[in-house]
Amino acid sequence: MAMNPALVGKTYPASAPYEVGREKIREFADAIGDEHPAYRDVDAAKSLGYDDVIAPPTFPTVLTFVTGRQVIGDPELGIDYSRVVHGEQRFEYSRPVQAGDRLSATVTIEEIRAAAGNEILTMRSTATDSDGKHVVDVVTLLVVRGTAAEGSTA
Amino acid sequence: MTATVSYDDVEVGTTLPEQTFPITRLNLVMYAGASGDFNPIHWDERFAKQVGLPDTIAHGMLTMAKAAQVVSNWVGDPGAVVEYGVRMTRPVVVPPGWDGAQLVVSGTVAEKLDQRRVAVDLDARVGGETVLAKARAVVQLA
Numbered sequence: 135m136a137m138n139p140a141l142v143g144k145t146y147p148a149s150a151p152y153e154v155g156r157e158k159i160r161e162f163a164d165a166i167g168d169e170h171p172a173y174r175d176v177d178a179a180k181s182l183g184y185d186d187v188i189a190p191p192t193f194p195t196v197l198t199f200v201t202g203r204q205v206i207g208d209p210e211l212g213i214d215y216s217r218v219v220h221g222e223q224r225f226e227y228s229r230p231v232q233a234g235d236r237l238s239a240t241v242t243i244e245e246i247r248a249a250a251g252n253e254i255l256t257m258r259s260t261a262t263d264s265d266g267k268h269v270v271d272v273v274t275l276l277v278v279r280g281t282a283a284e285g286s287t288a
Numbered sequence: 289m290t291a292t293v294s295y296d297d298v299e300v301g302t303t304l305p306e307q308t309f310p311i312t313r314l315n316l317v318m319y320a321g322a323s324g325d326f327n328p329i330h331w332d333e334r335f336a337k338q339v340g341l342p343d344t345i346a347h348g349m350l351t352m353a354k355a356a357q358v359v360s361n362w363v364g365d366p367g368a369v370v371e372y373g374v375r376m377t378r379p380v381v382v383p384p385g386w387d388g389a390q391l392v393v394s395g396t397v398a399e400k401l402d403q404r405r406v407a408v409d410l411d412a413r414v415g416g417e418t419v420l421a422k423a424r425a426v427v428q429l430a
Contacts, residue, residue, distance in 0.1 A: 222375045
């Protein structure tokens, strides 16, 4: 079944604020095997000009897991999640995420299109801090294998 | 931000030190827990094979996170990475045992941009095969 293209441009309600904790950053840095001290040591982070430890560049994926579920779980979209593979990912920062941030994210469907018998879904999540200032945009492109409507190229 | 690399010292073609990252099943379990992505294709070999994969595969986001370290280690400050994007072209198959898969990542300055920023293109391979395409980071230099 093909996805509903009328949902392009749909924006979902902002997610509840996610509080970024020092130990969560450390756990994530351990999981990706990144030993940089700016993720663990407040003094090291301060020497780089930050107020607290910062998070690795791909950390906001933890946050956008929630917004992604808003889109994928939307019954109007009609996505077959068992056929989904992660195609592309991009982060666009205004500043790094740091411990103590309370981030809220709003997701918009940017694109739905057919490509070689598959379907492509692109979502953009915009995360802002508790002052409403932009922190990072996270763009996720999912490929849904073999669901394009008839008439598209196989 | 406190990059340790100066924009003035960098040219198009400047190379970043290559790094090799082992990825084991333990890493996949740790990443599942830390990220919240518990898709069984990343930890259940039998399930992965049932859905047509050769074996357990790494999270694309784990591969992306490891590749970023070539950039952050070069520039000194991970917060200097202002933009980072990849296309996942090929799954990283992770066999059992402590050797796992060996991810080899190198980087090259592809473009000098305004505001003392550069674009770095990354090359990420496992067993000689490219696993990330269009892998590019924009970095704020000193």
